[in-house]
Amino acid sequence: MSNKELAGKIRELAKEKNAIILAHNYQVPEVQDIADLTGDSLALSIQASETEADIIIFCGVRFMAETAAIVCPDKKVILPVKNAGCGMADMLNASELKAEKAKYPGIPVVTYVNSTAEVKAESDICCTSANAVQVVKSLKATEVLMTPDKNLAMWAQRHTDKKIHYWSGYCPIHNELTIDQIKKAKAAHPEALLMAHPECVPEVLDMADAVRSTSGMLIFAAESKAKEFIVATEVGLLHQLKKQNPAKQFYAASSEMICKDMKKTGLKELLRALQTEGPVIILPEPIRLRALKAVERMMAVPRD
Ligand code: 13P
Ligand code: SF4
Numbered sequence: 001m002s003n004k005e006l007a008g009k010i011r012e013l014a015k016e017k018n019a020i021i022l023a024h025n026y027q028v029p030e031v032q033d034i035a036d037l038t039g040d041s042l043a044l045s046i047q048a049s050e051t052e053a054d055i056i057i058f059c060g061v062r063f064m065a066e067t068a069a070i071v072c073p074d075k076k077v078i079l080p081v082k083n084a085g086c087g088m089a090d091m092l093n094a095s096e097l098k099a100e101k102a103k104y105p106g107i108p109v110v111t112y113v114n115s116t117a118e119v120k121a122e123s124d125i126c127c128t129s130a131n132a133v134q135v136v137k138s139l140k141a142t143e144v145l146m147t148p149d150k151n152l153a154m155w156a157q158r159h160t161d162k163k164i165h166y167w168s169g170y171c172p173i174h175n176e177l178t179i180d181q182i183k184k185a186k187a188a189h190p191e192a193l194l195m196a197h198p199e200c201v202p203e204v205l206d207m208a209d210a211v212r213s214t215s216g217m218l219i220f221a222a223e224s225k226a227k228e229f230i231v232a233t234e235v236g237l238l239h240q241l242k243k244q245n246p247a248k249q250f251y252a253a254s255s256e257m258i259c260k261d262m263k264k265t266g267l268k269e270l271l272r273a274l275q276t277e278g279p280v281i282i283l284p285e286p287i288r289l290r291a292l293k294a295v296e297r298m299m300a301v302p303r304d
Contacts, residue, residue, distance in 0.1 A: 006267040007034050013274040019055035025214040026262040031059050041113050042128040042217035059265045061086045067118045069281040070291045077281045080273035081264040091169035094118035094147035110146045117283050121290035126298040128199050130213035133159040138301045145207030155198040173259050174199035181254045182207050185230045190230035234259045
């Protein structure tokens with residue numbers, strides 16, 4: 001079946017089944033193009049919580065679909081490829097977090113949404129790359145424990161007087177980007193502004209003109225007077241950047257920044273998910289309820 005035929009069948013079935021297709025900004029172009037909504041982790045969690053659809057097909061990785069299942073217990077949340085995971089989320093489990101918390105009694109735990117539902121359930125509040133600083137600032141405590149991303153924690157530390165303790169996880173894709181690669185990209189494109197994701201190491205963030213979530217980069221690029229941008233995040237975002245800004249130029253900071261898990265979902269997998277209505281994300285209710293508290297606290301933090 002051609003991509004056009006697959007796309008036609010997907011749209012037809014989605015309508016018939018009252019399903020909404022959400023796609024993260026790192027998904028392959030054809031999946032982004034067929035989705036009802038594309039966005040970053042925060043935007044997609046909000047969309048999931050507000051949708052009136054009966055089925056949510058989440059084109060992304062497991063932690064994102066789990067977040068949708070946490071906020072939408074009455075909906076069928078489907079992750080088209082069961083083993084689409086996240087290297088960072090795998091770096092911390094609930095028992096490790098319990099042991100870490102014991103070292104910091106009384107200190108609130110701020111957990112990046114790039115984590116399992118079990119880890120969220122052990123946390124006081126969640127955050128995303130779009131709101132980490134606001135979430136930390138919203139807490140009364142003067143010390144916090146941030147998990148699982150050390151780079152996001154170090155970034156937030158620069159914007160608050162609170163003492164941030166952190167777990168030393170990282171994104172295997174963003175953490176690999178070096179200042180030498182940035183220097184090379186800047187030498188090749190001297191007029192370009194550098195946009196970087198807060199999962200990059202601090203030395204890379206020091207060189208950036210803007211540190212943003214993936215959707216934050218889309219806003220920055222659209223609003224900026226600049227015509228060229230170096231993009232220090234997963235290469236999937238380039239599709240949306242180019243589509244929304246046809247008169248501007250975007251260059252990947254490194255063509256090696258590919259999250260294999262984000263590329264596991266294609267149109268065939270999406271169609272199969274709609275046809276079979278699976279694989280469904282099912283969370284144990286006690287875990288879901290505790291994780292929900294952490295996600296709801298995050299959603300209640302005012303956005304800038
Ligand atoms: P965003 O929430 O900024 O889209 O980031 C998600 C992610 O997985 C980054 O690696
Ligand atoms: Fe996880 Fe990194 Fe992939 Fe984002 S890019 S989903 S943090 S492994």
